[in-house]
Amino acid sequence: MADDQTPEATEAETAAASEAKGARRKKLLIILAIVVAAVAVIYLLLNWLVFSRHVSTDNAYVAAESAQITPLVGGQVIEVAVSDTSVVKRGQLLLRIDDADAKIAVAQAQADLAAAERRYGQTAATGDALAAQVKARDADIGRMQAQLKVATADLDSAQVNYDRRRALVGEGAVSGDELTSATRALETARANVVLARAAIAQSEAARASAVQERAANTALTRGTTQSTAPEVLTARARLDQARLDLSRTTIRAPMDGVVARRQVQVGQRLAAGTVAMTVVPVDRLYVDANYKEGQLGKVRIGQRAEITSDLYGGDVVYHGTVVGLAGGTGAAFSLIPAQNATGNWIKVVQRLPVRIQLDPKELRDHPLRVGLSMDVEIDVASDR
The missing domain is CATH 2.40.50.100 (RNA polymerase II/Efflux pump adaptor protein, barrel-sandwich hybrid domain)
Incomplete structure (x- = not known):
C-alpha cells in the first residue's frame, strides 16, 4: 500500500515531521534559555546574599605575642x-x-647599710656631745665673768691703797717699801683684770666654735631619723638592688x-x-590574614570570621573576631621598600594584614602553632 501513496501525501508527511522537529527544537531552546536565566538569577542572588557578604583569603598565618x-x-x-x-x-x-657573686654583693650591701646606720647614730650622739660643750662654754664664760668682777674689785682696792700711800709719801708717813708694795699690788690687780677679760674672750670664742660645730652636725640630721637619713636610704637602695x-x-x-x-x-x-x-603562649594565638587591597572596603573591626587550618582541614572551623587592621602594607615596612617612582614601575596588588583573634576554648580543644597556614573568611555584613 505504501507504493500506492501519492507524491503529495509523502510531501505532507515530510512537512509535518519537519514542523514537529522545529517545534521540539524551539521548545528545547526555550527550556535552555529558562535554565540559563535561572542560573544567572541564582548566581546573582548568591552573589548578593552570600558572596558579597564574605571576603576570603588563604594568605593567612598563625602568630602570637611570644x-x-x-x-x-x-x-x-x-x-x-x-x-x-x-x-x-x-x-x-x-x-x-x-x-x-650576687650573694657576696648582698652581704656587702648589708654591711654598708649597717655602717651607714651606725654613722648616723654616731652623728646624732656627737650632736648631743656638742650641745653639752656649748653649755660648758656658757658655764666657763659665767665663771670668767665672775673672776673679772673679782679682779676689777681687787684693782679698785689696789688703786685706793696706792693713791693713799702715794699721798702720804711727802709727809714721811709711808715708807718707800710700802709704796713699792702698793705699786706692785696695783699692777698685779691690773694684770688680773686683763687676764680675766682675755679668759672671757677665749671662752666666748670656744663657745662660738662649739655652736658652729653643733650647727654643722645638726644640719646632717635635721628633719631625718635613722631610717630616713640620705646615707641610710642610699645604702638600703643598694641592698635592695643587690637582692633584686x-x-x-x-x-x-x-x-x-x-x-x-x-x-x-x-x-x-x-x-x-x-x-x-x-x-610561645599557644592559648593566646591570633591569625594575621593578608587581604588584597580591593577586598578591604567593607572589612571593619568587630566583624566575625571563620578560619580553617591545613593542620586539621575543613573538619575543624575556628571562629574569630577582627580586632585590627595593620597601619601599612607589608611592602611599606619591608627592609628595602619598593621605589615606585622609577620609570619601570609595574602595579602590584598590595596586601594588608588583618588581625583576627581566635576563641581560646577552640584553641584548647584544637591547639595550633605559630606559623601554620590558615584559610580565613570574614563576614563583612556582621558587626559585633
Whole structure:
C-alpha cells in the first residue's frame, strides 16, 4: 500500500515531521534559555546574599605575642630546666645562673647599710656631745665673768691703797717699801683684770666654735631619723638592688606556653640581655590574614570570621573576631621598600594584614602553632 501513496501525501508527511522537529527544537531552546536565566538569577542572588557578604583569603598565618627570655644579670648557667617543645606554666623554673657573686654583693650591701646606720647614730650622739660643750662654754664664760668682777674689785682696792700711800709719801708717813708694795699690788690687780677679760674672750670664742660645730652636725640630721637619713636610704637602695639581682639569677616563665628556640646550655656564660629562649603562649594565638587591597572596603573591626587550618582541614572551623587592621602594607615596612617612582614601575596588588583573634576554648580543644597556614573568611555584613 505504501507504493500506492501519492507524491503529495509523502510531501505532507515530510512537512509535518519537519514542523514537529522545529517545534521540539524551539521548545528545547526555550527550556535552555529558562535554565540559563535561572542560573544567572541564582548566581546573582548568591552573589548578593552570600558572596558579597564574605571576603576570603588563604594568605593567612598563625602568630602570637611570644615572650623572649632575656636574663637581666650576667653569669654562668648552672641549670636549664626545660628544652624545646616543653610545656611550661607561669612561674615555672626555666634556668638558673650562678648566684655566688650576687650573694657576696648582698652581704656587702648589708654591711654598708649597717655602717651607714651606725654613722648616723654616731652623728646624732656627737650632736648631743656638742650641745653639752656649748653649755660648758656658757658655764666657763659665767665663771670668767665672775673672776673679772673679782679682779676689777681687787684693782679698785689696789688703786685706793696706792693713791693713799702715794699721798702720804711727802709727809714721811709711808715708807718707800710700802709704796713699792702698793705699786706692785696695783699692777698685779691690773694684770688680773686683763687676764680675766682675755679668759672671757677665749671662752666666748670656744663657745662660738662649739655652736658652729653643733650647727654643722645638726644640719646632717635635721628633719631625718635613722631610717630616713640620705646615707641610710642610699645604702638600703643598694641592698635592695643587690637582692633584686640575686633574685634575677633564677629565671621563671612569664606566662603559660611552649618553649621554642632554646639557645642556652649548662656552663655557658650569659651576658645581660642575651636571648636564652622563647615562650610561645599557644592559648593566646591570633591569625594575621593578608587581604588584597580591593577586598578591604567593607572589612571593619568587630566583624566575625571563620578560619580553617591545613593542620586539621575543613573538619575543624575556628571562629574569630577582627580586632585590627595593620597601619601599612607589608611592602611599606619591608627592609628595602619598593621605589615606585622609577620609570619601570609595574602595579602590584598590595596586601594588608588583618588581625583576627581566635576563641581560646577552640584553641584548647584544637591547639595550633605559630606559623601554620590558615584559610580565613570574614563576614563583612556582621558587626559585633
